[in-house]
Structure formats: C-alpha cells, structure tokens
Amino acid sequence: MSFKMHLLTSRTVAVILPVLLLLGMLYSYIWRHYRDGIFGQEVRPADGSSSRVDFTIVNHWFHLVASDYLEYQQPSIVQGSRTDVVTVTPWLAPIVWEGTYNPELLDSIYRPQNISIAATVFAVGKYTKFLRDFLETAEQHFFVGFKVHVYVFTDRPKEVHQVKMASGRQLFKRAAVDSASSPLQLTVVPVPGSNRWQEISARRMELIQTLIEEKLQNHMDYIFCLDVDSKFHGRWGTESLGALVAVIHPGYYRDDRSKFPYERRPESTAYVAPRKGDFYYCGGAFGGLLQEVHRLANTCRTNFEADAKKGIEAAWQEESHLNRYMLINKPTKVLSPEYLWQDFKPRNPEVRIIRFSGVIKNYADIRPNV
C-alpha cells in the first residue's frame, strides 16, 4: 500500500468512526425516549373526539365569580397556612390539604354555576355489602349542596334496590336540611359478574368510558370514580374540582419513586422507568371534567387491551395504567392522601382530617378468587 493510500484509509477511518459512534448514540437516545414514552406516549386510543363524543365547553372552569357580600380571612403570600406539607406540584397544580383553602369561598363560587357531579361506583359480587355505608356517608359528606348523581354498576341490582330502600330516608335528608340542594340521585347499571376480581377491576375503565358517551356527556360537568369498599368521614367538595384530578396513594407518599409499585416491565404499555414518576396515585379515586376522564378511561382501556393481546396484565391492573397516564398527562389538581386513606393505617400527623378511606376487608371472604 502506498503512503498516500494509507493516509487516505486512516483519514477515512478517522471520519467514519466518529460518525458511526454518533449514529449509535443517536439511536440509543431515540430508542430510550421511545421506550420511555416521550415520543409515542401510550398506544394511541381510538380517537377520543370521534362523532360519538361531543363535549360542550365548560364555562365555569375558566371564569370564577365570587360573591361581593362574602367576607373572609385575608389570604397571605408570605405566610402559608400549611408549612408542614407541599401544596403545589412542580407543574403548578395545587395539592389539596386541609387548611389550604376556604370551603365557604369555594362553594360560593361554584353554587351559582349549578354544576353537577357524577360518581361511579362498582359493586360486583359480594362487594354489594359495602354499598350502604358508601352511599349513606356520601350523602353526608360528598358535595353537599350540589347536584350529585351516583351510578352503581352491579351484577346484583336487586340488592342495590334493597339498599336504596333501606337508606331512602337518609338519602333524601339533604333536601330536608337545605331546600336549595338536591338529594343524591341514584342509577343502577346492570353489568355481568365475573369470577376474577382482576377482570372486574380492569373492566371499570371501559364501563366509565361508555357511561360518559351514552349517558353523561352534555348532562353532567364533573365525574369522580370511586372504590365502593370505602366510607366518607369528612368533607369532599368543590375544593377537589379540576380538569383532571388524581389522589395520592396513602401507602407510598413518603417513599422514593423507585419503590412505587408501577408496572416495571418495558413490554407493558403501563411501563414506568425506575427514574420516572411524580407521585403514586390511587386507582380507587380519580376524576375531573367529563372530557378529561373520558380521555383517561379510553386510553387506559386501549392500553389494557393492547397488553392483554400480548398476554400481559399490569402489576396493579388499571391503577398501573392510570399511573402511566398521569405521568404523561399531568393532573391539574392533586388531592392529598386525606382523600383516600386506609382504615388499617395509623393516621400520620400531616393528615389532619381523613375525608374518605378504604375499610378493612377480608379478601378471601369477598373476592371471587384470590
């Protein structure tokens, strides 16, 4: 090989090598981001804004009108009412804790808007036994003074009607106490039973999506989807309203995110990488404006089905998909663990009030499978 040729070859190598190296780095960068969902997010659901779904714009969300006559404590921007907890996320969504808001002021803003709130609850199989306490305590604490319509999905409609009759006087108490408010409305939606609790839990998203499309759109403003094995103990009201609302799980909020029980298999559409994640949210309570919850339910259901085709069931079923969704689609309001505590857990000092909490249950007794 001549000296000239040799020079040419080593020059070529000197140029090609770095280019190859760069291409390699670019490829691994793109692959990582693709896998972690920065590009694609989850599998795109069937178009959420198809002709079946046509939401009217909600005006009250953009325009908050307060009464000129209401007097209340001066708010401060230098002295927080809560200094023991964080009350705003890094994307500037409020985190709702007792003491951070004025309930009278909030109610006075929302009451003239005549807003309506739907709540969904599933009572399939033996879970009907939780309904009575759930409904009676909802009547006492959940959006008192506002139009609330509870949709009960069950395979045992007869039992629900018995609960309704037994609780009737309770459920209509609101009307008697405050003539301006309306009682809880209740609709029973029959659904098939199942011999796998995982399936019951997973099917919720699909049924919520269908309910919004077929019954709620343009009739209701907000929706909250709640676990039935729970009771209300304190106010859950207008402070919780937002476009997309998530509740922080009581079990993990002091932990490092690497310990959150997200779905960790990259093959799943619910996958969350070890160094990703804001908070671990509850599958047992979430909500928001109809169109936002519709988008959430549609995405989670589509992703759940895509996983099922590959034989994958996410670690915590729809809770895993919800957490994946909320990582990308940030909630506009985050509710503290006051909004879903667990009865077996001693109350932590920062939790000044427990508003809603899961009751202690014997899984072997009530679930169709273990």
Ligand code: UDP
């Ligand atoms: N569920 C039901 N029947 C079942 C299992 C679950 O109706 O056999 C519904 C019910 O609304 C319940 C929710 O799915 O609150 C979630 O299941 P569960 O409360 O058992 O989960 P956990 O809160 O214990 O994680």
Ligand code: MN
């Ligand atoms: Mn539960």
